[in-house]
Amino acid sequence: MRIDPKGLGADDCYKLMTGVIVPRPIAWVTTVSDAGVVNLAPFSHFTFVCPKPPMVALSFGKKGDVYKDTAHNIMRSEEFVVHIAHTGQVEAVHQSAIEYPSDTSETAALGLVTIPSEMVKPPRLADARIALECRLRHCMELGDTKNRLVIGEVILIHADDAVTRDGKIETKLLDPLCRLAGPHYAGLADLITMKPIARTLKT
Numbered sequence: 001m002r003i004d005p006k007g008l009g010a011d012d013c014y015k016l017m018t019g020v021i022v023p024r025p026i027a028w029v030t031t032v033s034d035a036g037v038v039n040l041a042p043f044s045h046f047t048f049v050c051p052k053p054p055m056v057a058l059s060f061g062k063k064g065d066v067y068k069d070t071a072h073n074i075m076r077s078e079e080f081v082v083h084i085a086h087t088g089q090v091e092a093v094h095q096s097a098i099e100y101p102s103d104t105s106e107t108a109a110l111g112l113v114t115i116p117s118e119m120v121k122p123p124r125l126a127d128a129r130i131a132l133e134c135r136l137r138h139c140m141e142l143g144d145t146k147n148r149l150v151i152g153e154v155i156l157i158h159a160d161d162a163v164t165r166d167g168k169i170e171t172k173l174l175d176p177l178c179r180l181a182g183p184h185y186a187g188l189a190d191l192i193t194m195k196p197i198a199r200t201l202k203t
Contacts, residue, residue: 010145014061015181018044023178023186027058028083028093030114030122031073033102038114038123040106041070042093044179046082054154055137056082061147069102071148078136079120080152083128086175087187093177094185119156129174131158 005013018024027046031039045059060071074080085093096106107114107125114123117133124131134152142149163173171188178186 018179019181022180024180026085026093026177026179027056028085028089028096028125028128029058029070030081030083030107030124031070031079032077032122033069033073034076035103037103038105038107039069039073039102040096040110040112040125041068042085042097042179043070049151054157055151056132056134056154058082058150058152059142059147060150061145063099067148071150073122074136074150074152075139077121079122080134080136081117081120081122081124082132082134082152082154083125084130084174085177086129087177087185088175089127090177090185094183117156124158128158129160129163130169132156133158 003016005016008016024044025046027043029041029043033039043058043060047057049055049057060067062068070080092110092112095110098106100106100109106112107123113126115126117124117131120133120135124133132154133156134154136150137153138149138151140149141147159169163170165173172191175187180186
């Protein structure tokens, strides 16, 4: 099969690319609205883009002609918290993707407990094994759909002691939830461990 993306609409391109680029990590993001409502939403257009200072990037699309609540909240307050969900939280992650009214808190609707963050206003999820407190650093619009690429600096990391060993995150213990195409999710399969390689070839 040969596919020319110029002949596809935005929805068809979205479905194609989310089927190609798998699995994708999920950023489970809390923000706070002008009215003080805690918003929670999952985003699978998410990655790590810089080590020093650590930065993460999220991509926000529009619902019709309007950006989602999370994007509005980040652009106004410049603060957010990214959580890494585990497979036991798949139902809550999936349900938090519902388009609730702006005056409804997803954390309250789903019965999720939050605790105060230390350096930003949005609270963090009490049961999250990883929480990244972030401040907005950059935002740019991309393409015909004007997706917003938001880059946040990670200013504080919360890691559950149960998933760390010698100061490092143990992926198997973290048990991260990942996104596939459509309403499909996955956990980790068997890990493939290779020997470390040298950074440069010796001649």
